[in-house]
Amino acid sequence: GENVEQHPSTLSVQEGDSAVIKCTYSDSASNYFPWYKQELGKRPQLIIDIRSNVGEKKDQRIAVTLNKTAKHFSLHITETQPEDSAVYFCAARYSGAGSYQLTFGKGTKLSVIP
Amino acid sequence: DTGVSQDPRHKITKRGQNVTFRCDPISEHNRLYWYRQTLGQGPEFLTYFQNEAQLEKSRLLSDRFSAERPKGSFSTLEIQRTEQGDSAMYLCASSFSGGALETQYFGPGTRLLVL
Numbered sequence: 001g002e003n004v005e006q007h008p009s010t011l012s013v014q015e016g017d018s019a020v021i022k023c024t025y026s027d028s029a030s031n032y033f034p035w036y037k038q039e040l041g042k043r044p045q046l047i048i049d050i051r052s053n054v055g056e057k058k059d060q061r062i063a064v065t066l067n068k069t070a071k072h073f074s075l076h077i078t079e080t081q082p083e084d085s086a087v088y089f090c091a092a093r094y095s096g097a098g099s100y101q102l103t104f105g106k107g108t109k110l111s112v113i114p
Numbered sequence: 115d116t117g118v119s120q121d122p123r124h125k126i127t128k129r130g131q132n133v134t135f136r137c138d139p140i141s142e143h144n145r146l147y148w149y150r151q152t153l154g155q156g157p158e159f160l161t162y163f164q165n166e167a168q169l170e171k172s173r174l175l176s177d178r179f180s181a182e183r184p185k186g187s188f189s190t191l192e193i194q195r196t197e198q199g200d201s202a203m204y205l206c207a208s209s210f211s212g213g214a215l216e217t218q219y220f221g222p223g224t225r226l227l228v229l
Contacts, residue, residue, distance in 0.1 A: 006156075032215065043118075043205070043220040044157065051215065089156045095216075100145060100209070101170065102218060104156025 002027040004092050006105025013080050014113050021108045023090035024072040030092040033073050034102070035064060039086045047088075048075070080112045116140060118208050118221035126227045127196055134192045135224045139208030146189050147218060148181055151203040157220075163189060164211070196228045 003026040013019050025033075034049035048064050050057045050073070056065045061080075066073040077084055087109050091102040119138045127133050139146045145164050149157035160179065161171045165186040174180070178196075183189040193200055203225050207218040 004156075034215075034217065036220075043222045046217055046219070049215055049217060091156070100216070101147060101159035101162060101173070102149075102157070103159070106154070107156050 002030060002092055002094060002103040004090060004103050004105040006090050006108060008108060009106065010109045010111070012111045012113060015080060015082060017080055019075075019077045019080055019084070019110055019112075021075045021088055021090070021110070022072060023074070023092075023105050024070075025092040025103075026071070027092070027094055028068075028071060030094045032093040032095060033064070033066060034091050034093075035075050036089045036091065036104075037086045038089065038107075044089060077110075080110075082112050082114050085110055085112045118206055118219055120204075120206050120221040120224050122224055123222060124225050124227075126229065128229050129196060129198060131196055132192065132194045133196055133226065134190050135204055135206075135226075136188060136190050137206030137208075137221055138188045139206070140210075140219060143208035143210045143219075144186070145209045145211055145216075146183055147207040147209075148189070148191050149205040149207065149220075150175070151205055151223070157205055160191075193226075196226075198228045201226055201228045 006023045031052040036044035038044045063076040087107045090105045121136045147162040148160040151157045163183040178194045181191045203223045205223045206221040209218045
């Protein structure tokens with residue numbers, strides 16, 4: 001089955017700096033890669049997602065890049081703000097053969113220092 | 115609130131008791147998923163439904179776990195003879211199969227503590 005590795009497990013940045021979180025996946029058939037933000041005690045919330053036929057996607061201060069050959073994808077947050085502090089999870093999904101579940105990484109705890 | 119809802123939000127039970135959790139998906143969503151999340155980990159897939167059909171259940175953690183979605187709307191997850199290792203957050207998510215990316219939207223979760 002799919003395996004997703006996520007690094008780093010913790011990340012501290014100064015407000016205004018950029019943050020980068022990296023994930024690798026094992027199943028080359030995976031074709032959908034979402035990123036979720038989870039604040040303490042709250043539900044995971046989708047912040048950005050990308051399909052395997054796209055190399056990069058941006059939404060304001062957030063971008064995701066995908067390298068299918070290397071089987072890795074990254075989340076980039078620019079101009080970080082204190083409200084960006086949360087745990088971020090990457091995930092991968094293979095949609096073949098009726099399989100729709102997400103396989104998650106272990107998460108990155110991002111702390112933005114004012 | 116038109117998002118995914120779960121009930122109860124918290125459950126404390128004694129080892130050996132049975133517990134049942136409910137999930138109400140977003141109304142037009144035909145797929146519903148159950149995940150378990152333990153402290154410091156990402157959500158772990160358990161099972162999913164398309165309408166009322168349970169299409170994947172091999173990831174349920176043991177035969178003590180079962181799930182239903184009898185009318186293709188809300189779903190229940192039951193854990194029989196609970197063990198302390200079952201303590202975790204149980205998350206439900208839903209999606210619409212006709213969407214381009216088929217985003218999964220999560221509920222707030224049910225936090226289970228087994229004493």
